[in-house]
Amino acid sequence: MSRPVVVDSVAALRAQIRDWRHDGLSVAMVPTMGALHDGHISLVRMALAKADRCVVSIFVNPAQFAPTEDLDKYPRQLAADLDRLAEANAHLAFTPTVGEMYPAGFATRISVGGPSSGLESDFRPTFFEGVATVVAKLFLQASPDFAVFGEKDYQQLCVVRQLCRDLDLPVGIIGAPTVRDAHGLAMSSRNAYLNETELKIARQFNVILRKAAAALAAGGSEAAITGNAVSALAEVGFDKIDYVQARESLTLAPWRNDHSGRLLAAAWLGKTRLIDNIEIPSS
Amino acid sequence: MSRPVVVDSVAALRAQIRDWRHDGLSVAMVPTMGALHDGHISLVRMALAKADRCVVSIFVNPAQFAPTEDLDKYPRQLAADLDRLAEANAHLAFTPTVGEMYPAGFATRISVGGPSSGLESDFRPTFFEGVATVVAKLFLQASPDFAVFGEKDYQQLCVVRQLCRDLDLPVGIIGAPTVRDAHGLAMSSRNAYLNETELKIARQFNVILRKAAAALAAGGSEAAITGNAVSALAEVGFDKIDYVQARESLTLAPWRNDHSGRLLAAAWLGKTRLIDNIEIPSS
Missing domain, CATH: 3.30.1300.10 (Pantoate-beta-alanine ligase, C-terminal domain)
Known part of the structure; x- marks a missing residue:
């Protein structure tokens, strides 16, 4: 067990990853909104099986919440999250502020057609734009070789695959099986x-x-x-x-x-x- | 004077750039739609002043033409373009087909707010979405250190800067002064x-x-x-x-x-x- 390095700026994230690259190490990323549970930890394990270093981003992304949704009450528990990442031997936690991700004047949106239509989009019409935009940013900030997403958010996984294919984002997307409790309830x-x-x-x-x-x-x-x-x-x-x-x-x-x-x-x-x-x- | 390498696939482009990176060479890109004139050549010169290698893309991007516009009659003259690039000592011409850039099932669009509103957008409402999407793709395909855009398309230059800032695309954008004929007419x-x-x-x-x-x-x-x-x-x-x-x-x-x-x-x-x-x- 070793504590992850915690960085909250894109510059510090890139500096750490540049060092790893310099040493010939591969990098896998696990984008999360924190409130980590066994499902997330299974993603970290999969990342570690695939690459030398595992970066976990913890960012409750306002762009994927509608004004009526649970952005404010979404669980935030950074200290507990870092403990869990330490147990799982993740190497780096990237914990940017909203201002670091969306500085004043931010104005760009990525919309992915195809798999984003229907299902969640019928009820959360701007959700996947928010997801695609933040995922593209995270990938361009960290330039990981791989990224792991849970099948729990299955439509999101399909949208991220399409995003990478369409924009030539050179990140291998890995889908991880949903982790369930003893009664089969999906972790969330x-x-x-x-x-x-x-x-x-x-x-x-x-x-x-x-x-x-x-x-x-x-x-x-x-x-x-x-x-x-x-x-x-x-x-x-x-x-x-x-x-x-x-x-x-x-x-x-x-x-x-x-x-x-x-x-x-x-x-x-x-x-x-x-x-x-x-x-x-x-x- | 040396002929540029000509590649039409993303894989071949990336292989060449990987080789250059391996040799520690920096790369500047000049995205064009071909029909090259002195204005474009000035961009190539600026690229060569900034980096060790210059990649020029030649791609008439359907995504930035409206159905009523001049996509079909837009001038295409690849042989003459390659001659001009040879004179200018550009190192590589990337000439993808529409199918290479937009394979079947392609479904992603990037929209940049801020500087894209008004002006051209009032008359070409989907133009900058087409530009932003293809520029992001080209940058992710070639991963250049720099890219040079003419001030002739001034709003486009501003939109590309905003795109890179917002999506954390690590490409330095250089604006080049408009080249004009003896009467001051901007080259186009x-x-x-x-x-x-x-x-x-x-x-x-x-x-x-x-x-x-x-x-x-x-x-x-x-x-x-x-x-x-x-x-x-x-x-x-x-x-x-x-x-x-x-x-x-x-x-x-x-x-x-x-x-x-x-x-x-x-x-x-x-x-x-x-x-x-x-x-x-x-x-």
Whole structure:
């Protein structure tokens, strides 16, 4: 166990990475918004398996929150995060301020079409612009060889892949399997918002999705199966279901069951919005 | 005089630049759409003064042309361009196809606010998105230390600076003074569209702008002076004047005469649209 170096300026980040490059070391990056949990730590492990040095960025990115969303109450716990990164042997934590990332006069936006359309974008229309812009900046600041993103945010992973392909960003994108608790609930910093009753309901999310994915694999009607999943989520106690949709795994185009598929969903418990997704098993 | 290496794939471009980097050589880039004239050659000279190696891209970028514009008739003359680059001792010409730059499924756009608003954008609303996207791609493909842009496309120069600052693109942007013919007409690939009568009129463009800039420097009313310039352009034979506007030199915000200023204009001769701009002399 060794404490990570903590830097909050782009200049210091680049200086450290330049030193590593000089020594012939490869670099993998794990972009996060902090409030680190076992899911993030699995990304760090994957980064360390892939490269000599692991950089973790911790930045709650205002550009990906709508004015109505939970930017202000999003959990911030830097000291605990640094402890977790030390346990995981991450080498550097990049903790820029909002002013360092978006100085006065900042005015650029990256929009990625293709996989960003629909799903999350139907409910968070500027979310992926915010994600794509900050991810491009982080990659250009750190110039990592690889970056690791969790499959938990599956649409985001597809958007980041498309971003790198389209802009010729020379960063290898690695998707890491979702880490789940003993009940199958996907790890998420937003799980911290849930009370005990909500937590019990949240743990049904993955159960209902797994059942629906199996039914899709068995060749049932997509509309009927996703419709049933929506009903089942409401029945166990979800307050509002934004979507349950089957998509083509790579492009996120509408799923045709001759392609590898992914079932994606978003649903609310009180004021907390949860997302999850699973592979549709090949039939 | 030595012929430039000509490559049309990103992979070959990166391989050559990797070799140069390995030898400790610095790289400057000159992005062009070909149809090279003395203005472009001055950019190459500036690049060579700044770095060990000069890469010139030649790519007529469809993303910055509107459907109604002159994409198809835009002059293409690769053999002559390569001769000119050989005379100028440029080291590499990057001549990608549209498919190499925008493969099937390409879906990403970069929009730069700030200096891109108004002026050209009022008449070519998607132009700077096309410019910003292709420039970001070229920079990420070639990773040059510097890039040289002409002041002839002054708003574009400001937009590219903002793009690099906002996205942390580590490329030093160098603005090069506009090259003019003996009559002061700014060099432009589109001058090739002009017949003899139009050419004579075009040569009045800079004369009228210089007079207006001097009047602004002397403290006259901005609205009256730019209005007079529009009238003068119409009088000498311009068919339509898109704009004549004074702006703050760095931000392109409305000019206040306590700041360094730039006078920018666009006007039509038949089907040819010309742009020009000059510094407002400090009073």
